[in-house]
Amino acid sequence: MASSRRTTESSPHSGSIRTAGSTSNATSPSTSTSTSTSRSRDFDQADADAVYTLAQEDSPLGLKVKDALSIIDRAIEEYGLQHVALSFNGGKDCTVLVHLLAASAFRSQRPGTNTNSHSTLTSSSSPSTSPTSTPRLECVFVRCASPFPQVETFVETCTQRYHINLRAVDGGMKEALQIYLDQKKQEVPIQAVLVGTRRHDPHGEHLTPFARTDGGWPDFMRVHPILDWSYTEIWDFLRHPELTLGGSKEAGLIEWCELYDYGYTSLGSTHNTFPNPMLKAIGDSSVKGGWRPAWELKDETQERAGRDAKLVKQMIEVEEQIVTL
Incomplete structure (x- = not known):
């Protein structure tokens, strides 16, 4: 399925490739983006229901979604939504994760819903008619040095779309997380952080779905809902025909950072x-x-x-x- 989201004729790098510290003739990354907030809509209960419907499918992707939701549901059940944050950087894995977290958060707002119960994933797939408040998601954005403007724009778009309380922190991961946790202690302490690490990522081989941080790092529970997802499954989810969200006219697109188009x-x-x-x-x-x-x-x-x-x-x-x- 070809994407209809491309709005520019040339890619962010259409000539020679830039290398660190070089001044080649590569074109600069385009600052235009197809993730315009004026053309998109916010995540709502119908989107949450669509995710849980997918989790009921007896398919490889459906089973992965079910397992991921179970992990997120458990984290929310154990710590409370307000004490759970997402490490969000605008990448494809985090985009899958924020969509799953938003679905779990909406489901947790239903009166009488136990997010950690088996019935959560096997209940009716029809859209909910119960009044549901819009949950706010806690997210930390550790901003790297020299970020792509497309990433910054996409993160800003997601902040609105997924009802995110975003805290952007500059610096290295360890130091930035400590700053974030210290700041949140003065508000609502964060006890668990969802991370989009997958098995084949650096340092992902021996991880488990729930793992406390290593010694010398800020102390919190790391939660890895998509640890065993493949690269293909990430894109199958983002392009699933029943999970449309964003500004695209084409069904089956959860909006992602436009750099992936190029x-x-x-x-x-x-x-x-x-x-x-x-x-x-x-x-x-x-x-x-x-x-x-x-x-x-x-x-x-x-x-x-x-x-x-x-x-x-x-x-x-x-x-x-x-x-x-």
């Missing part, structure tokens, strides 16, 4: 993040911007290939040699 598969700062060389549309002039979208990556082990500036540069050089032959 070959980016893993996001960091502008100094260490590049389009994935595996998605370079070599010899295919029909692909706008020259890069295929993130969901077309076939080899999941290459998800972070765009974080390797040398590899990306080599790929571009090979393409240029082919073109000149």
Whole structure:
């Protein structure tokens, strides 16, 4: 299913690839975005019901959604929604996670609902007619050095869309989390933080769904609802036909950061993040911007290939040699 969300003709990087500290002739990332708040709507009860309906499907994705919701439901049940935060950076994994958290939060507001019960996932899939207040989600955004403007814009859009109380903190992850937790102690203390880490991410191999932070880190319970999701399942969820949310005219799109439309598969700062060389549309002039979208990556082990500036540069050089032959 092709995306209708592209609003610019060229990709954020349409020429040579920038490397850290270089001044190549690559075009600067476009600051335009298809995630305009004027064209989108906010997450509501119907969206929550759609997620729980998907969790009832006897499919690989349905089972993953069910397991993830069970983990989030348990966290809310044990700590209370106001004591649970999401570490949100605008990436694809966090976008899946905020959608799941919003669904669980809405379900937890239903009178008499026990979010940690089996009945939560097996109840009627029809839209709820019970009056439900709009829950607020606590989120911390650890802003990296030299962020992409598209990421900043998307985070701002999500803040409204998902009813987020966002606290942006600059600095390294450890220091930023400590600052955030110290600030929240003066308000409502945070006891658990949802993280979008997956099994094949750095340091994800031995994680469990619930794990306290390591020694030397700020003390809280880390919650990993999508730990065992694959790269393909992340995109299957974001592009599921029953989970439409955002400004797109096309059904089946939960809005994501527009950088993923142009070959980016893993996001960091502008100094260490590049389009994935595996998605370079070599010899295919029909692909706008020259890069295929993130969901077309076939080899999941290459998800972070765009974080390797040398590899990306080599790929571009090979393409240029082919073109000149």
